Amino acid sequence: MTDLLVAENLCKWYGDYLALDQVSLTIPKGSIFGLLGPNGAGKTTLIRIINQITHPDEGRVLFNGTPLNRNHIKNIGYLPEERGLYKSMKVGEQALYLSQLKGLSHQDAKVRLQYWFDKFGISEWWGKKVQELSKGMAQKVQFIVTVLHEPELLIFDEPFSGFDPINANIIKDEILKLRDKGATVIFSTHRMESVEEMCDHIALLHNSKKILDGKLSAIKQAYKSNTYEIGLKHQQPEGLKTELAGLLTSEAVSFQVFEEELKLRVALKNGLGSRELLAALNERAELVYFKEVIPSANDIFIQKVNEQRKEEHGQA
Numbered sequence: 001m002t003d004l005l006v007a008e009n010l011c012k013w014y015g016d017y018l019a020l021d022q023v024s025l026t027i028p029k030g031s032i033f034g035l036l037g038p039n040g041a042g043k044t045t046l047i048r049i050i051n052q053i054t055h056p057d058e059g060r061v062l063f064n065g066t067p068l069n070r071n072h073i074k075n076i077g078y079l080p081e082e083r084g085l086y087k088s089m090k091v092g093e094q095a096l097y098l099s100q101l102k103g104l105s106h107q108d109a110k111v112r113l114q115y116w117f118d119k120f121g122i123s124e125w126w127g128k129k130v131q132e133l134s135k136g137m138a139q140k141v142q143f144i145v146t147v148l149h150e151p152e153l154l155i156f157d158e159p160f161s162g163f164d165p166i167n168a169n170i171i172k173d174e175i176l177k178l179r180d181k182g183a184t185v186i187f188s189t190h191r192m193e194s195v196e197e198m199c200d201h202i203a204l205l206h207n208s209k210k211i212l213d214g215k216l217s218a219i220k221q222a223y224k225s226n227t228y229e230i231g232l233k234h235q236q237p238e239g240l241k242t243e244l245a246g247l248l249t250s251e252a253v254s255f256q257v258f259e260e261e262l263k264l265r266v267a268l269k270n271g272l273g274s275r276e277l278l279a280a281l282n283e284r285a286e287l288v289y290f291k292e293v294i295p296s297a298n299d300i301f302i303q304k305v306n307e308q309r310k311e312e313h314g315q316a
């Protein structure tokens with residue numbers, strides 16, 4: 001996979017505050033790239049640089065290998081977190097106006113808008129004023145205007161906020177379809193379940209710095225903690241605890257009896273793996289299930305940010 005966007009050593013100052021500190025990123029073509037981080041980490045600043053709303057003080061961004069310039073604006077669709085349509089303008093009129101700003105002809109924009117309005121079941125709003133729309137309805141219109149010109153890069157900042165679960169699902173499916181048709185997606189959110197469902201790559205920003213990035217599946221593998229969840233039939237915890245003691249660390253150990261089943265969550269000592277654990281268990285009990293615990297994006301976010309905070313406190 002080649003990279004659509006490469007950011008090299010970006011620095012951005014707001015007065016004497018350094019909002020981005022040597023941030024480098026590579027965004028593979030066709031990926032859904034999650035840009036994550038606590039409030040104030042620098043995500044929006046980075047997105048604004050990619051959109052050329054603001055410019056870096058140091059570093060550069062390459063789009064398809066070329067330094068970012070005004071010609072790339074047509075190739076990018078951006079749905080900002082703060083949504084804004086002109087309230088007194090009519091929906092259709094405004095959608096047409098915004099689409100033409102992205103380089104579409106009036107005729108082409110009209111055909112495409114009609115297609116999307118139909119698809120989202122909102123054709124009857126065409127002649128209404130924006131102020132008559134609910135928040136979710138206005139968001140649908142903005143989503144349409146963001147993707148209408150079929151840009152190579154789509155940037156969504158909290159795309160699901162304000163949508164009910166059904167509409168959020170519709171938007172999610174549309175984003176996945178756009179990716180399948182070849183678009184690259186940058187997706188900034190605090191909703192970790194959306195990251196799990198959609199992102200194949202992530203970058204985590206904290207205090208203006210990138211502290212983690214890569215393929216989500218590889219990051220998950222790297223953050224595994226040799227922990228397993230096991231269900232066993234007809235077992236009591238006491239004997240088993242003593243028997244397994246030699247294999248387990250003192251962390252993440254839980255033994256819970258639930259109806260006929262004993263549920264275990266155990267962390268193995270370094271150097272031991274599923275083979276040793278299974279051998280010890282097989283001697284004793286009938287397995288119902290056995291699985292390695294893979295950390296969630298949420299677990300990884302919390303762990304990495306907390307580690308970073310501790311490190312920064314240590315240095316202070």
Ligand SMILES: Nc1ncnc2c1ncn2[C@@H]1O[C@H](COP(=O)(O)OP(=O)(O)OP(=O)(O)O)[C@@H](O)[C@H]1O
Pocket residue numbers: 014017019037038039040041042043044045046
């Ligand atoms: N125009 C500005 N002038 C001064 N400071 C700014 C400006 N824009 C952002 N900042 C500061 O830069 C830092 C990064 O802000 P940014 O909006 O990029 O964070 P974010 O990661 O998007 O946060 P959130 O998750 O809360 O949206 C913050 O400390 C913010 O106060």
